[in-house]
Amino acid sequence: MNNFNYIKADSPDHAIQQISDRQRTFLLAGGTNIIDLWKYNLTHPDTLVDLSQIKGLKTIHTLENGGLHLGALVSNSDTAHHELVKSKYPLLSKTILAGATAQIRNSATNGGNLMQRTRCHYFYDAAAPCNKRNPGSGCPAIKGHNRMHAILGHSDQCIAVFPSDMCIALAALDAIVKVKSSRGERIIKFSDFHRLPGDQPEKDNTLENDELIIAIELPNEGFSDHYSYLKLRDRNSYAFALISVATGLVLDGQIIQKANIALGGVAHQPWRVPEAEEFLIGKDATPENFANAADIILAGAKGFEHNSFKIPLAKQAIIRNGAMALHPERQRPGAQPSL
Ligand SMILES: Cc1cc2nc3c(=O)[nH]c(=O)nc-3n(C[C@H](O)[C@H](O)[C@H](O)COP(=O)(O)OP(=O)(O)OC[C@H]3O[C@@H](n4cnc5c(N)ncnc54)[C@H](O)[C@@H]3O)c2cc1C
Structure with missing residues (x-):
């Protein structure tokens, strides 16, 4: 039996007063990850x-x-089905609906989604060493079961991936995260929110222990004309991504004016490479150009015994998702397969 104190916060400031020591005090939002970790x-x-x-x-x-x-406490379902999200940011709506199950999305919140922990098997096995859970104890995934693990940005301390779907769209959409503490409010660019493991894999992100996520904000550009999210996984539902790609394009005819591409399932953070996006600007939206951009995105990728297949798979996913983004109407419910 674990005894604990339970406090129901009635305002952000009330919550912030309680979390000066996050080592021992935890926030409960939808509970879909924190309760599992506890159990x-x-x-x-x-x-x-x-x-x-x-x-x-x-x-x-x-x-x-x-x-x-x-808002940080809006459920993933309410976000995905909100009229403003569906009409202006359909990439976000589609991406949220590719994750988890309807029941989980009804409980899971936007703030909690950003803060969810990795799904590495060794992290979830309290009896196994894990540098993320117990710094300095080792990383059995490097020579173990690493099918789900990172091909980019990993370190010799940790090869876990960040598992969210929603956050891959938020990365592609150039979202910002608004956070608050007793020191006031600050804004974290989405690209700066999640971090690579380096020699501190226990730190998933740049949120300070005493900070509360208040909201996520999206810019005006929602890529509603040309977008796609492609999630490749071992089962077609209720599974985390092996590879996922969120693509948003602004086109003038077939010419790319803007291309935002974020990858999931490949690293400890959503993966974006500005050089690849710049390469695409002014070019035709062809498979050849997406393939060249994929080579830039995947430069330096390194797999392990069971996950090297992810490197060619990621390249094909980037190419295919680029083509799918040209015709998002073909992806809507009831539509014929797009390619
Ligand atoms: C079986 C299963 C399958 C899943 N499949 C997928 C999937 O395919 N794709 C996917 O993306 N996700 C998936 N998930 C993960 C799910 O999306 C997350 O568990 C959920 O988004 C977490 O949100 P929550 O509100 O329940 O967070 P909680 O569990 O309540 O909290 C998670 C963490 O966030 C912190 N936190 C919560 N709110 C705030 C805040 N406002 N400020 C600061 N810290 C905060 C908590 O303290 C805690 O550390 C799955 C989960 C389960 C259980």
Whole structure:
């Protein structure tokens, strides 16, 4: 029996007062990850601060700059099915709906999605060494079962991947994360939120221990004319991505004006390579050009015994998703397969 204190926060500031020591105090949003971690004996909260009743963090509304505010406590389902998200940011809607199950998405929140932990088997096995869970204990995945693991940005300390779908779209959309602590508010660019493992794999992201995620904000550009999310996985539902690609394009005829491409399932963070996106600008949206961009994105990729297949798979996924982004209408429910 683990005894713990339970506090129901009624405002962001009330929650922030409680989390000055996040080592022992945990935030509960939808509970779909934190409760699992607890049941697996991987975390041991002294105090649980329940955010779920904070109404102020449950709104979605348009911003003055034409962008969109997504409250941290809005559920993944409510976000995916919101009219403003579906019409202006269909890439985000599609990406959320590719993750988990309807029941999990009904509970899971936007803030919690950013903070979910890796799905590395060794991380979830409390009896196994794991540098992410127990720094300095080792990384059995490097020579073990590493089919799901990273091909980019890994270190000799950790080859885990960040498992989210939603965050791959948020990376492609150039979202920002608004966070608050007793020191005030700050904004974290999405590309700076999740981090590579380096020699501190225990740190997933750049959120400080005493900070609360308030909201995610999207810029005006939503790529609603040309977008696609492709998730490749071992089962067609209820499985995390082996490789995923979120692509947003702005086109003038067939000529690419803007191309944002983010990969999931390949690294400890959503993976974007600005040089590849710059390469595509001014070029025709052809498979050949997407293939060349894929080579730039995957430069330096290194696989392990069971996951080297991900490198050619990622290249094909980038090419195919580029083609799918040209005709998003063919991906809507009831439509014929796009290619
Ligand atoms: C069986 C299963 C399958 C899944 N499949 C997928 C999938 O295919 N794709 C996918 O993307 N995800 C998948 N998920 C993960 C799911 O999306 C996450 O568990 C969920 O998004 C976490 O949100 P939550 O609100 O439940 O977070 P919680 O479990 O409540 O919290 C998770 C972490 O976030 C922290 N946190 C929560 N809110 C805040 C905040 N506002 N500020 C700071 N910290 C905060 C908590 O303290 C905790 O550390 C799956 C989960 C399960 C259980």
